[in-house]
Amino acid sequence: MRRPRLMYVPFWMTYVFLYTPIVVLVVMSFNSDDSPYTFGGFSLKWYGELASDANVREGLINTLIVAVGSTVLATALGTLLAVGLARHSRSRLLDAISVMPAVLPDLVLGIGLLVFYATIKATLGLYSVVLAHTVFGMAFVTAVVRTRLANSDTSLEEASRDLGATPFTTFFRITLPQLAPGIVAGALLAFTLSIDEFVIASFTAAPLEPTLPIVIYSMVRFGVTPEINALATLLLAVSFTVVIAAQRMTRLTESLS
Amino acid sequence: MSRIRYTRRFPAAVMVVGLALAASACGGEAADTTAAVPAxxxxxxxxxxxxxxxxxxxxxxxxxxxxxxxxxxxxxxxxxxxxxxxxxxxxxxxxxxxxxxxxxxxxxxxxxxxxxxxxxxxxxxxxxxxxxxxxxxxxxxxxxxxxxxxxxxxxxxxxxxTTGICYRTDLVKTPPTSWNDILDPPAEALKKVTMMTTERWLALPAIKALGYSVNTKSDDEIAKVKAKLLEAKPKLLGYDDTTFGDKLKSGEAVMVEAWDGWCPTTEKNIKFVVPKEGSDLxxxxxxxxxxxxxxxxxxxxxxxxxxxxxxxxxxxxxxxxxxxxxxxxxxxxxxxxxxxxxxxTPSQLLEGESIVDLGEDSVKFTRLATEVSAK
Amino acid sequence: MARSTVSGAPVKSQARRSRALGRLVFLGPGLTYLIVLLLVPLALLLSYIPFRRGRFGGIVYELTGENFTRLIDPLYLDVVLGSLKIATIATVIALLVGYPTAYLIAQLPRKWKTIALVAIVLPFWTNFLVRIYAWIILLSGPGLVNSTLMDLGLIDKPLELLYNQGTIITGLIYSYLPLMVLPLYAAIEKLDPQLREASANLGARPARTFLSVTLPLTLPGVITGCLFVFVPSFGNFVVPELLGGGRSIMVGNLIRDQFLKARDWPFGATLSLALIAVLIVLLLLQAWSARRA
Structure with missing residues (x-):
């Protein structure tokens, strides 16, 4: 297959662009100075400070619970909805509603949910952030999966139905495997967006159970310190390790191709 | 997505509006908790x-x-x-x-x-x-x-x-004494000055330089404040409420509008001054x-x-x-x-004007801040 | 088919029942969720529109249309047009960079494909603010880029790299590029390579193959990606504040200021409604131009 050479330019530009600030923050996390601008020498002291920071630890756990919970919910609901909209509905209205959360500014959704929880007199907790993140996560999953469904070959599904398979058998045996790359991409998006989401979380989280972005936001009130760079570096290292491990162990590769 | 024709989105908006109007009819008591009640x-x-x-x-x-x-x-x-x-x-x-x-x-x-x-x-x-x-x-x-x-x-x-000017003694030639030093910075501080973003403090330097009250409600005075702020804008590095201390330490800025407690006076080249026109409390x-x-x-x-x-x-x-x-x-x-x-001392502090909530007139300051940053 | 010829009526009703059941199972959960946690909260929020701000924030429940008249204001139009420009530029650049990237990722061998794809989102698993501050460290007056250039003797005083519209655009692209690449990847990945080969074999040049085969077939991904970059760019308020130095504002700042700073929820809700309406109009235009292409 031909791959035009010229395309490699933007390809590598993308990665250089995405990773330049990452390199900066990793380097700065080993800074012995506390200035974010000048590198004074190598030091691990910020990692030591980080290790003793209980707020960060709790925030991290809360964030993981929220991200995993909302990704699972959003992926399940979003995939079903995408298939439902493509195969069981002709309603333009429903199509529109399903993309709405992606169209809404986070602040509007956040305040809307704050008012909603207040109106039904719900006590906020981690669950309220999970539910909130599921709203936008689901829109992204639905949209990405529908991209995959669009123009896709429906003859197999029709054949399956004609042979008397229930919609569910057809779904699990035929549709789902075809959609796998879209579902994985959508879930990856939902997880990525949840793990670093600040605005909606700050309105829907219980004040005493903040997620990590909320904790970090309060730490950078006086500017970024190398401790926060150390935290960002650790997060990267851990997610990188997890991804590599997952790839080795579960043949993630196959589901993506 | 290709099956979604974008014309389909319009009914959604209509429905949301409809729902909103329906809810507004009965939404009164649902969210009434914020309504003003006697103190x-x-x-x-x-x-x-x-x-x-x-x-x-x-x-x-x-x-x-x-x-x-x-x-x-x-x-x-x-x-x-x-x-x-x-x-x-x-x-x-x-x-x-x-x-x-x-x-x-x-x-x-x-x-x-x-x-x-x-x-x-x-x-x-x-x-x-x-x-x-x-x-x-x-x-x-x-x-x-x-x-x-x-x-x-x-x-x-x-x-x-109070609020004043936090500055680098080694990077400005003459120490600032007036709000005008921030609004119209000397050559060495040009584009190296920040002001705050929160509306009441955004307006403060211009208000005090013009000799008005921080709690002014006068449209005429606010218009003059706006003109002064817009005049100052091209000479600023930016508006900053949170990291002006860092900017000062790195030398990215040499003079910033700052709350006294946020000015890093523990650094040897950084000092804080309350301008002669007065300030807030x-x-x-x-x-x-x-x-x-x-x-x-x-x-x-x-x-x-x-x-x-x-x-x-x-x-x-x-x-x-x-x-x-x-x-x-x-x-x-x-x-x-x-x-x-x-x-x-407390009596020096009390010379500063206490910022009070202006009630219905406080939106004038929100608008002022929007006008200054939108231009 | 074969079975329906044997006993038509029962199978037909059975099929209808199973279709209804399918609808319920596939559409039911998602739509219920969206009604309860999206439409109801939005309706609650937008229900403030016909009222006015109390003296000290809060809401006075007297019907008024003043929020709509306040909306017709050249000031807000300026902000909207400015945001439109910035978000459009960011989206176009993200597409121009993101499409070839997604295209090449889709062509990679399996093993590298996963790695390349994960590498796109990996930076986003660390904090947004921290990444934005890393840009500030890079680009500021005494920052890395300027000090390197000065050490090399290429410039003798720092360039003003920060706090302008260019940095806002850069920051927005940086924030939302994965949202462009992932939908594009999903669309490109399922392309049948034989189609392109057929086109090439029929003598089409690569550019022609791209324009008449690849692009139309991946258009859904293009539209989704553009939507995901454009819309959050439009409503972002952190990037203009940090990378733009607060010198220019976007629609996101406008809404944030009404809700949080002015505590004028009725007007904030009105602006939200206007934003939603504007976005819908833009989507219509986008679809119209996409179909003409």
Missing amino acids: ASASSAQLNPNADLSKQSVAISVWPGYTPEDLPAKVKSKLGLDLKVALHDTNEIIMAKLTAGSDTGFDVAFVSGQYAQALNEAGLLEPIHPELIPNLANLYPEAKELAYDKGNTFSVPYTWG WVDTMVVLKSSKNKEAAHAFINYILDPEIHGWAAETILYKVPNKAAMDSIDPALKAANAPLQM
């Missing part, structure tokens, strides 16, 4: 001074780094009650949460003076019961003369200070929420904060002035000598 004094239920505090707990919301980290342990050993500390980054966020109508579970919140005033106007605050806070006696007499709450009826001041306060179920414990907590040792922590650690005479008197003189802002 706190109307319903000062009696609190029991002998309540068993060990059966209560206190949840507070405060700015990060604003109270000692071991405060919960101290409160537990001293008062025997559990203290839970939540953090808010800005007045705006905690105001949104407190006024949205849900029970936040907070007993005490730390907010700035004009926000305490607004919360009180909304009927969300418990009046302060002075008989439960004997340590109020530690406060300077001036601390009872604050314009947004004379006599501390619904708020207790925690820290106070800001106060960060503690308030007890009406929704609190632990009001006695909340008062006991505030009383404990006013203890010179605890209150002095704020002055010594975050270098904010506290309105507590006993606490200020016990500060290490060397620390005071090294940090000019700590030397300001």
Whole structure:
């Protein structure tokens, strides 16, 4: 297959662009100075400070619970909805509603949910952030999966139905495997967006159970310190390790191709 | 997505509007909690001074780094009650949460003076019961003369200070003395100056340079302030509320509008000055929420904060002035000598104009800030 | 088919029942969720529109249309047009960079494909603010780029790289590029390579093959990606504040200021409604131009 050479330019530009600030923050996390601008020498002291920071630890756990919970919910609901909209509905209205959360500014959704929880007199907790993140996560999953469904070959599904398979058998045996790359991409998006989401979380989280972005936001009130760079570096290292491990162990590769 | 024709989205909007109108017809009482109710004094239920505090707990919301980290342990050993500390980054966020109508579970919140005033106007605050806070006696007499709450009826001041110019002594030729030095910076400071973004402080330098009141409501004066701010805009590096200290340390900026406590005067080349035209007086306060179920414990907590040792922590650690005479008197003189802002006396502070909530006229300042940043 | 010829009627009703059941199972959960946690909260929020701000924030429940008249204001139009420009530029650049990237990722061998794809989102698993501050460290007056250039003797005083519209655009692209690449990847990945080969074998040049085969077939991904970059760019308020130095504002700042700073929820809700309406109009235009292409 031909791959035009010229395309490699933007390809590598993308990665250089995405990773330049990452390199900066990793380097700065080993800074012995506390200035974010000048590198004074190598030091691990910020990692030591980080290790003793209980707020960060709790925030991290809360964030993981929220991200995993909302990704699972959003992926399940979003995939079903995408298939439902493509195969069981002709309603333009429903199509529109399903993309709405992606169209809404986070602040509007956040305040809307704050008012909603207040109106039904719900006590906020981690669950309220999970539910909130599921709203936008689901829109992204639905949209990405529908991209995959669009123009896709429906003859197999029709054949399956004609042979008397229930919609569910057809779904699990035929549709789902075809959609796998879209579902994985959508879930990856939902997880990525949840793990670093600040605005909606700050309105829907219980004040005493903040997620990590909320904790970090309060730490950078006086500017970024190398401790926060150390935290960002650790997060990267851990997610990188997890991804590599997952790839080795579960043949993630196959589901993506 | 290709099957979605985008014309389909319009009905969604129509439906949302329809739903909204339907809800608005009956939404009245649902979210009515923020409607203005007569101020706190109307319903000062009696609190029991002998309540068993060990059966209560206190949840507070405060700015990060604003109270000692071991405060919960101290409160537990001293008062025997559990203290839970939540953090808010800005007045705006905690105001949104407190006024949205849900029970936040907070007993005490730390907010700035004009926000305490607004919360009180909304009927969300418990009046302060002075008989439960004997340590109020530690406060300077001036601390009872604050314009947004004379006599501390619904708020207790925690820290106070003013706004001025924080600058690099090694990078400006002549030390700034006037707000005009920021609005029209000398050549060496051109494009190396920042002003604050929050509307009242965004307007402050121009207001004071023109000799107006920080609480002006006059359209004419606000228009002149706007013209002055727009004139200054091309000469600025940017607007910054949070990281001006870093910008100053790195030399990216040489002169910034700053709250006194945020000016890193511990650095050897950084100094703070209150411009000759005068400035404001800001106060960060503690308030007890009406929704609190632990009001006695909340008062006991505030009383404990006013203890010179605890209150002095704020002055010594975050270098904010506290309105507590006993606490200020016990500060290490060397620390005071090294940090000019700590030397300001209460009467000097009171020369600054206290910022009050302007009620319906406060939207004029929001509009002013939008106009300045949109141009 | 074969079975329906044997016994028509029962099978037909059975099919209808199973279709209804399918609809319920596939559409039911998602739509219920969206009604309860999206439409109801939005309706609650927008229900403030016909009222006015109380003296000290809060809401006075007297019907008024003043929020709509306040909306007709050249000031807000300026902000909207400015945001439109910035978000459009950011989206176009993200597409121009993101499409070839997604295209090449889709062509990679399996093993590298996963790695390349994960590498796109990996930076986003650390904090947004921290990444934005890293840009500030890079680009500021005494920052890395300027000090390197000065050490090399290429410039003798720092360039003004920060706090302008260019940095806002850069920051927005940086924030939302994965939202462009992932949908594009999903669309490109399922392309049948034989189609392109057929086109090439029929003598089409690569450019022609791209324009007449690849692009139309991946258009859904293009539209989704553009939507995901454009919309959050439009409503972002952190990037203009930090990378733009607060010198220019976007629609996101406008809404944030009404809700949080002015505590004018009725007007904030009105602005939100206007934003939603504007976005819908833009989507219509986008679809119209996409179909003409």
